[in-house]
Amino acid sequence: QALSICQSKIEKHGVRRMRLVATEACRRARNARDFIRQVRRETGMDLEVIAPEVEARLAVISCAPLVSKRTEQLLVVDIGGGSTELVWIDLSQVAPEDRPRAIMRLHAGFAPHGDAPAARVVDWISVPLGVATLKDQFTDVQDDTARFALMSWYFEEKLASFSPYNSENARAGFQIIGTSGTVTTIAASFLGLRRYDRAKVDGLHMSSDQIDTVIHEYLSLGPEGRRSDPRIGRDRHSLIMSGAAILQALLRIWPTDRLSVADRGLREGLLYAQMSADGVLDDGPYQ
Incomplete structure (x- = not known):
């Protein structure tokens, strides 16, 4: 229908x-x-x-307008219903003013093209766990806090093959861009929005500590409190904690002072890629 x-x-x-x-x-x-x-x-x-790589690439280019010129190491996170895509990109060899455009050029593929300094995809992974599939793994756990902790650590275990997981990373020059209903819902809760406003959420910067505060507030509310919280919404309350568990795992591994909230994703990525392929756009970035 x-x-x-x-x-x-x-x-x-x-x-x-x-x-x-x-x-x-x-x-x-x-x-x-x-x-x-x-x-x-x-x-x-x-x-x-x-394919998972195409999905990851579309998520990445959709976020090109949110890439800071100060960013040298970028992690793009797309938390979906059935999977979560992570893409780590090294921008250190790209001129600061060209970094958002360098992300847009990835519409042609993650493999490097030409000899000019370009965004380098260090690694990417598609974890077959999203807000729905991760939640389904722990339906037998009754305690809300225990279920959340198990989901978070279970997700982290799936990142062992992602090469940045075992590498040191400085917070300076590091940016995470999160694109998903989980991230936008947490941002709306942080802002205290009783009615969702994309203009206030898209592009918002949050720190690991601020996100952690919102997640702990969700836990203190419990299932019934989350169900009636207008900032979460009745259509998302049953899935918000599995998404928050994924996000918490990522921030536990890679704490940041700059997580950029993206209310954009596959649709924008598809549009940007098609317009670039048709020669309508000159490799972004675009608001």
Whole structure:
């Protein structure tokens, strides 16, 4: 039904150029091919199941406008429903004024292109744990605090193969950009917003300590308190703690004074990539 509504809007606006993608849920579903055929038959829409690297790359370029000129080491985090993508990028060889543009140039791929100084992808990983799939791992744990701690440490265990996990990293010149409903919800809670306002959330800078304070407040509220908290919302209360557990694990490993909140993601990444490929944009960055 939701896809039929999307198709109606596409027809209403006369859209001719489009890219329709599916991510982790379809990557792991055993009946993914049947689902895609059914969608095509009922709506005429051709879904493309994208690889984890493509999903990670789209998340990265969507955040190009938020990259600081002072950033030398960048970690982009996209916490989804079924997976979490991490991309570590070295910008130290790129001129400060060109760093946001260097991120946009990654739309062509993570492998280096040409001899000019460029953003270097140190490593990337797609962890098959998102807010829904991580939550499902610990449904048998009744204690709220214990369940949260288990989720956080369980997620960290999955990062052993991510090379920056075992490397020292200075806080100076380091930036994390977080793009997900988890990060934007925590930001809205930090700001005390009873009604979500994208203009106030997108681009907000938070420190590890500020995020940790919000997470501890969520824990003190308990399940019932979170359900009725207007800053979280009834559509997100059941998943916010698994997302917060992922975020806490990352900040435990890589504490930062500058986590940039991104209310943007695959849609913006798809748009930027298509416009760049069509020559409409000159490799960003764009607000």
